Amino acid sequence: MILQFIFLFTEVQSISLKFKIPPGQQQCIKDNVSQNTLIFGQFESSTLLYTFTLSIVNQQEIENIIAEYSSQVIQQFHHVMQESGEISMCFEVDDYSDIATINLFYESGAEVYDQDQLAKKQHVLNINETLQQMEQLQQEISREQLLIVDREQKRKGSFVDIQSKIIGFAGITFGLIIIVAACQVIYVRRYVVYKKLA
Numbered sequence: 001m002i003l004q005f006i007f008l009f010t011e012v013q014s015i016s017l018k019f020k021i022p023p024g025q026q027q028c029i030k031d032n033v034s035q036n037t038l039i040f041g042q043f044e045s046s047t048l049l050y051t052f053t054l055s056i057v058n059q060q061e062i063e064n065i066i067a068e069y070s071s072q073v074i075q076q077f078h079h080v081m082q083e084s085g086e087i088s089m090c091f092e093v094d095d096y097s098d099i100a101t102i103n104l105f106y107e108s109g110a111e112v113y114d115q116d117q118l119a120k121k122q123h124v125l126n127i128n129e130t131l132q133q134m135e136q137l138q139q140e141i142s143r144e145q146l147l148i149v150d151r152e153q154k155r156k157g158s159f160v161d162i163q164s165k166i167i168g169f170a171g172i173t174f175g176l177i178i179i180v181a182a183c184q185v186i187y188v189r190r191y192v193v194y195k196k197l198a
Contacts, residue, residue, distance in 0.1 A: 014107040021050075021100045026092040033081050033108050040078040041089065041106040048073065049097035058085040 021027050033039060043052065052069040054077055066087075069075045079087075087108075093100045 013109055014105070017102075017104045017106075019102055019104075021091055021093045021102060023093050023097050023099065024095040026090055027102075028088050028090040029104065029106065030086055030088050031106075031108055032086050033084065035081055035084045037081045037108060038078065039081065039087060039106075039108045040076075041104065042074070042076045043091075043105070044074045044103040045072075045091075046101040047093065047097045049094035050100055051092045051094075052077075053088075053090045053092070054079065055088045055090070056081070056085045057088070058083055 017029070019027060031039075048071045050070060052067075052075065053065060054067040055063055055065045056079075057063045066079050067077055069077070081087075089104070089106070091100070091102055
């Protein structure tokens with residue numbers, strides 16, 4: 001028969017348990033532990049005829065045995081969770097043993113991080129250099145935008161100037177045409193009068 005104690009921890013918590021296991025029996029303590037969490041424990045057994053198994057069942061329901069101990073009166077264990085899952089601490093007493101008394105201390109919930117993944121001074125310096133480069137690029141882009149706006153304004157000004165010149169040239173041309181037409185009319189009239197007199 002397997003006796004199970006189920007503990008759900010959300011913060012750093014510690015437990016101390018003392019329990020007895022009859023010969024040929026097994027008792028398990030289970031805990032759901034999140035990723036990057038350190039689990040630590042120590043137990044003391046009144047008999048050497050036992051087997052302790054620390055195993056983990058991940059979210060894919062795959063069980064991995066982390067450690068097995070036996071024939072030790074006092075034993076410590078620890079493990080850092082690479083992914084979330086359920087840990088199981090099982091004590092099984094041999095059929096030829098007396099009733100075993102187990103004193104268990106267990107702690108979980110302390111978050112552990114890989115030092116290689118933490119931000120280092122060099123990483124911060126690289127980030128600062130990248131930010132400076134981005135600022136320089138932004139300034140260059142702003143200058144290019146100002147140049148583009150200035151060119152557009154000059155282009156608009158030159159276009160307005162050309163329009164003014166075209167209008168002026170058209171006005172002068174139209175005036176010359178009117179003058180030439182008036183001169184032709186005067187000339188024709190004088191020629192007709194001259195013919196009549198002749």
